[in-house]
Amino acid sequence: MDISPCQLRAAYRSGRLKPSDVAAHVLSRLNGADQSGVWISTASPENVMAAACALDARSGEIDKLPLYGLVFSVKDCIDVAGEQTTSACPEFAYVAKDTSPVVADAIAAGAIYVGKTNMDQFATGLVGVRSPYGVARNPHNPDYIPGGSSSGAAVSVATGTSSFAFGTDTGGSGRVPASYCGVTGFKPAPGAFSQRGMVYACRSFDTISLYTRDVRDGYDVYRVLARRDPEDGFSPADFAGWTEQAPPARPLKLATPRVDQLKFFGNAETERLFGDGLRRMRQLGMAVVPADFAPFTSINDLMFFGPFLAERDVSVGAFLDANPDAGVKIVRDLVVGSRKFTAADAYRALYKVKEVRRSLSDFWQRHDALVVPTVGTVLSIDDVARDPLTANFNNGYYTNFANPLGLAAIAVPNAVTGVGVPYGVTYLAPAGRERLLADLACAFMGATAQP
Numbered sequence: 337m338d339i340s341p342c343q344l345r346a347a348y349r350s351g352r353l354k355p356s357d358v359a360a361h362v363l364s365r366l367n368g369a370d371q372s373g374v375w376i377s378t379a380s381p382e383n384v385m386a387a388a389c390a391l392d393a394r395s396g397e398i399d400k401l402p403l404y405g406l407v408f409s410v411k412d413c414i415d416v417a418g419e420q421t422t423s424a425c426p427e428f429a430y431v432a433k434d435t436s437p438v439v440a441d442a443i444a445a446g447a448i449y450v451g452k453t454n455m456d457q458f459a460t461g462l463v464g465v466r467s468p469y470g471v472a473r474n475p476h477n478p479d480y481i482p483g484g485s486s487s488g489a490a491v492s493v494a495t496g497t498s499s500f501a502f503g504t505d506t507g508g509s510g511r512v513p514a515s516y517c518g519v520t521g522f523k524p525a526p527g528a529f530s531q532r533g534m535v536y537a538c539r540s541f542d543t544i545s546l547y548t549r550d551v552r553d554g555y556d557v558y559r560v561l562a563r564r565d566p567e568d569g570f571s572p573a574d575f576a577g578w579t580e581q582a583p584p585a586r587p588l589k590l591a592t593p594r595v596d597q598l599k600f601f602g603n604a605e606t607e608r609l610f611g612d613g614l615r616r617m618r619q620l621g622m623a624v625v626p627a628d629f630a631p632f633t634s635i636n637d638l639m640f641f642g643p644f645l646a647e648r649d650v651s652v653g654a655f656l657d658a659n660p661d662a663g664v665k666i667v668r669d670l671v672v673g674s675r676k677f678t679a680a681d682a683y684r685a686l687y688k689v690k691e692v693r694r695s696l697s698d699f700w701q702r703h704d705a706l707v708v709p710t711v712g713t714v715l716s717i718d719d720v721a722r723d724p725l726t727a728n729f730n731n732g733y734y735t736n737f738a739n740p741l742g743l744a745a746i747a748v749p750n751a752v753t754g755v756g757v758p759y760g761v762t763y764l765a766p767a768g769r770e771r772l773l774a775d776l777a778c779a780f781m782g783a784t785a786q787p
Contacts, residue, residue: 337361339499341406341553348398348405355405359388359448362407362497366451370495373470374488376412376422378451387448394446401446402560406499409492410439411485412452413459414502414544415533423535424457424467427662428655436533437568438544439502441561450498453488457667458652459504459537461485462512462731463720466664471717474516477756480716483513483731485537486545490517493547500557501547506537507639508735510545511747511762515710518758520777521747522546522554525767526739527572530565538639538647539570541739551748551781555774572767583772584704590622590763590776591703593629601730603713606759609751610709613761616783617707622776624707627699631692632706635685636736640729643677643685644740645670666724689740696741700766705776708734710747710760734762744770746777 338344339358347353363381365371391405398404410416413423415432416439422429435443443449456466464487465471472487474480475494482491486503490513493501503510505523514521522545529544536542548554564575592614600607617624638644648671656663656671663671711731720727738745747762761780763773 340549355388355391373472376452404446406447409453409498409501411489411503413535424455437530456485457664459485460667480757483516485509503545505545508732514747515760518749520554523745525744528562530568536651551777581768588704590624591627594626597629599712601713613750632737639736643682645674705765710762714757746773748777
């Protein structure tokens with residue numbers, strides 16, 4: 337059964353399916369082999385079916401419920417009232433009193449919550465293997481990582497147990513798993529979704545992200561849920577209009593990193609696949625020109641080598657101190673190790689980000705979007721085990737800078753590697769250009785669907 341949003345809405349309108357049919361199908365799938373390592377917890381079947389049957393009775397309200405009958409999962413650092421939030425650390429688990437406003441809005445719009453998905457512990461990682469709950473099985477090649485930290489969310493969409501899924505994205509967690517799993521990862525600019533009701537990695541620029549099979553579905557869910565939250569101090573006062581800003585009528589101008597600034601970490605195949613993707617874009621009439629990528633990468637190290645890492649200490653450091661045996665070692669070491677940074681270091685980092693943002697103002701006048709590989713290479717589970725830190729940092733080369741610079745991003749499939757693992761590209765642009773990014777990604781996916 338295809339439970340992607342566009343397919344389900346057509347099936348519901350025609351009467352071929354009811355939400356209870358879809359809910360029963362998904363519940364029957366949750367113990368399948370392809371769901372290994374995907375779920376930390378699932379909603380009770382009784383609650384899922386009750387929600388679905390209630391929607392069956394509201395079939396005449398489909399037009400009033402834009403997410404009617406869509407089944408969704410939630411990364412387990414996002415709160416759902418009455419459910420445990422673990423952030424992939426069982427000792428940290430608590431039962432949430434309130435539901436994240438984003439999740440609550442999805443349910444109010446007719447979506448059906450089915451469960452909490454696995455992740456790199458405390459959202460610290462881009463690999464998807466840093467969890468005591470196992471590794472979400474990459475649906476294309478189980479020897480390869482699913483990407484992190486929103487690993488289970490991406491796999492739930494790729495394997496057809498979620499119509500859409502909520503992940504989070506601080507330094508790439510909403511995009512890297514999309515590449516490894518062959519789905520769309522839509523990361524809105526920070527502030528488009530409320531930050532309340534989640535375990536923060538870096539509260540200054542965390543954002544909830546979305547996974548869907550199709551680009552347009554992701555953008556449609558975004559339009560339903562994006563709003564200013566007056567109770568969230570990080571929600572922008574000028575949010576109005578972000579979701580509906582029309583792309584320019586003229587031909588779009590895209591930038592891509594200069595050849596000498598591209599990194600594929602010794603993988604000639606992924607280098608070729610990205611080049612093929614650029615050629616397809618140009619065949620579609622997209623003007624793609626090389627540009628200086630250095631300003632973007634100049635702030636990458638602030639995420640895991642700099643003082644921004646200390647925000648994780650603010651979030652979970654006291655817990656780790658009180659529970660010395662808790663936590664995956666590499667995650668604990670990263671969080672606690674951030675204490676070497678000083679307040680002066682943090683201010684220097686903030687100044688650096690402001691300076692880079694200012695320096696890029698002309699760039700965004702000249703270019704409508706930036707297109708990059710989502711990741712430089714594809715990594716196996718064994719690759720990460722041999723050198724976990726380097727592997728993780730390499731996965732973030734094209735992603736770490738986006739949120740500090742206030743950018744939106746859409747990661748979409750581009751090709752499939754020889755080992756069967758998908759390989760994607762990402763479009764990035766400033767807040768307010770989400771529709772433009774969706775249009776670009778849709779055009780590109782139309783091209784990739786051709787023989």
